[in-house]
Amino acid sequence: MLVGIIGDERDIHVYTLKNRLESLHCTVDVIYFPYADMMCTNDHMMVNGRDILDFDAFYVRAIPFFLQSQASHRMKKDVWNQLYTQYMDIATINNERIAVYTSLMNVMNDVCLVINPFPALFFQHLKPFQFYLLAKHGIPIPPYLATNDVATIETIDDAIYKPLTSNLHVEKKTVVELKKIMKERPVILQQHAKGKTIRASLLSDGLVGAAEIKHKAIDSRVGHCSYKEITLPAFVEEILLKCLQVLTMKYSEIDFIMNGDDIQILDVNPSAGFMMLEEDANIPTSLKIAEYIVRQIR
Amino acid sequence: MYDRFGERMEIGIFGLSTDDEVKLLKKRIEQKGVKATVIDFHDFPANVHMHFDEQKILLEGKNLLHMHAFYIRQLGYFWPVPQIELTKEQWEQYYGKYNNLLTNERENLSFKHSMIRMLDNEKLVVNPYDSFVFHRMKPYQFYLFQKHGLRIASFVSGSATSIVKKYPVSSMVYKPLAGGAEVVMAQDFLKTAGGSLEKRAVLFQEQVKGDDIRVYALENGIIGSAKLLHGPQVDSRVEQLGVEVITVPLEVKETALKAMELLGMKFSGIDFIRLQDGSYTLLECNPSPMFFGFEKMSKIPVSKKLIEYLMKNGGS
Numbered sequence: 001m002l003v004g005i006i007g008d009e010r011d012i013h014v015y016t017l018k019n020r021l022e023s024l025h026c027t028v029d030v031i032y033f034p035y036a037d038m039m040c041t042n043d044h045m046m047v048n049g050r051d052i053l054d055f056d057a058f059y060v061r062a063i064p065f066f067l068q069s070q071a072s073h074r075m076k077k078d079v080w081n082q083l084y085t086q087y088m089d090i091a092t093i094n095n096e097r098i099a100v101y102t103s104l105m106n107v108m109n110d111v112c113l114v115i116n117p118f119p120a121l122f123f124q125h126l127k128p129f130q131f132y133l134l135a136k137h138g139i140p141i142p143p144y145l146a147t148n149d150v151a152t153i154e155t156i157d158d159a160i161y162k163p164l165t166s167n168l169h170v171e172k173k174t175v176v177e178l179k180k181i182m183k184e185r186p187v188i189l190q191q192h193a194k195g196k197t198i199r200a201s202l203l204s205d206g207l208v209g210a211a212e213i214k215h216k217a218i219d220s221r222v223g224h225c226s227y228k229e230i231t232l233p234a235f236v237e238e239i240l241l242k243c244l245q246v247l248t249m250k251y252s253e254i255d256f257i258m259n260g261d262d263i264q265i266l267d268v269n270p271s272a273g274f275m276m277l278e279e280d281a282n283i284p285t286s287l288k289i290a291e292y293i294v295r296q297i298r
Numbered sequence: 299m300y301d302r303f304g305e306r307m308e309i310g311i312f313g314l315s316t317d318d319e320v321k322l323l324k325k326r327i328e329q330k331g332v333k334a335t336v337i338d339f340h341d342f343p344a345n346v347h348m349h350f351d352e353q354k355i356l357l358e359g360k361n362l363l364h365m366h367a368f369y370i371r372q373l374g375y376f377w378p379v380p381q382i383e384l385t386k387e388q389w390e391q392y393y394g395k396y397n398n399l400l401t402n403e404r405e406n407l408s409f410k411h412s413m414i415r416m417l418d419n420e421k422l423v424v425n426p427y428d429s430f431v432f433h434r435m436k437p438y439q440f441y442l443f444q445k446h447g448l449r450i451a452s453f454v455s456g457s458a459t460s461i462v463k464k465y466p467v468s469s470m471v472y473k474p475l476a477g478g479a480e481v482v483m484a485q486d487f488l489k490t491a492g493g494s495l496e497k498r499a500v501l502f503q504e505q506v507k508g509d510d511i512r513v514y515a516l517e518n519g520i521i522g523s524a525k526l527l528h529g530p531q532v533d534s535r536v537e538q539l540g541v542e543v544i545t546v547p548l549e550v551k552e553t554a555l556k557a558m559e560l561l562g563m564k565f566s567g568i569d570f571i572r573l574q575d576g577s578y579t580l581l582e583c584n585p586s587p588m589f590f591g592f593e594k595m596s597k598i599p600v601s602k603k604l605i606e607y608l609m610k611n612g613g614s
Contacts, residue, residue: 037457037460038456038457038499039454039455039457039460039461039464040440040441040453040454040455040456041452041453041455042450042452045437046456080389080390084384084386084389084390092494093494093497093499095475095476096474096475096476096499096500097497097499098434099435099437099475099476099499099501100455100456100475102434102438103435103437103439103441104437104438106435106438106441107438107441110445119428125404125407126408126412126415127408127412128350128408128409128412128413128416129411129412129415129416131352132352132412132416132419133419135352136352136419144351145349145350145351146349146350146351146412146413147348147349147350148342148347148348148349148409149347149349149356150347151347152349164404164405164408164409164412165404165408167404168401182343183343184343185343185401185402185405185406185409186343186348186405186409187405
């Protein structure tokens, strides 16, 4: 069986999954699109010398962008000015290569198993649309508003600020801070759901495992946190599987809040990192993904 | 004009209020006694205020979910990369803002695209959101045509250096992979691309010589077609001299409608080349074709047919 992993070989998730698949006798080709050799013709859709039709499955760790959204450090003005010519090249290269590799990813969807399918990957960057679909299908989520209208800042009780994409942290903001942000970009205001923070790892045919995340900041990614494996009631697993169906994902790490028998879904991640749960809560997600791929191919 | 519930019809147009196509559509909609609202995001987020949840989309207090249909003239770019060519002076002015620029762009894009996808789920939207990506995924568009037996010209797309080594591309044409840059002969492109070729992806297509034909269609039928008269350049858009209205054969009409269906488009300008022997080769389907100039020259009522479609299918 030939499996492609779309991602960077240096990413721990990529090489862990590669090892798991190889232990199940799969041949694995890691495809890093920024540098991949791509060739599409009327008869063949090739990447790194292989026809996409020859693959049995793909796992998408990330859709890459050449231009990073955050520079790691502030540049000096003279360095910035020198980058002008390079920037124009990068912008062109970026658009062209994206056109080819997104075309290839759509062909992959047409011909074999892809985790996750191309349309589902966008939910990471389209949180308001994700919330809309979940709410429309009766899945419990905290009340929210996507807005750039300062008159709406106080319409959600006990609201926290959420980014619409995944790059910024979830936190409490004052009205003054929100007004400043909203001059440049919209925000999601969402009611602060209180209870146990839980992350569950799921494949479309069942739960892999779940862990409670103990953390101090509102955003569990900020500061120290610890993971403890827990068992979820059947009704929760049902709701989580419905999230996957609604968002057409085959695998996800779902964040939610549990308070007694009430649950509120926070985020359904289409290309989540699974190593935290794997290392800190001993949930064998990578092995389960590999087994799922082999099972589905057969 | 009122809908079946007795409410006055209202159609939204996403695009710049200064755009010729937008202005023409607005005029045509109003001539039918229907309310037209242009939703112009040019000054977003500073001067365009919107908020939404799963039940409403409020733009300056107006709920878009109470409107009947929408036409998307411009969706903006999909990927968080500003596509405008910045001047050196503009670049220098961006110093200090860069770290925030792309983050803001991602958030702004997510907001607009989430809202439009939500609208697409609730209302008639022409063209549907998913069909817009084909403008930026030409190899995938060609793949679908080929797979479903539609006749297209040979193409090769991918990593530029590999292609140039493997294929004799000099007699082919270079097409932009995304957006509307000029189509030129591959050999001319290669001369100007120079050293940047190594990192680039390209699309070359066999040069099919013949007449450039544009067909406008809605999912329920052909609106009209014409031969595009143009100067000696490869790209028919560079020096437009006029149009000559023609009737295309039935099989070309069927191909146009089939191509649109494959790409999920409800309205399109479909480009063909008519060869000397009278046969046609399909070039591409455009999800947001320009029709202002075409309509003026050909007298084919593209905008009228488009808004009649929106009114009929949007709830009247």
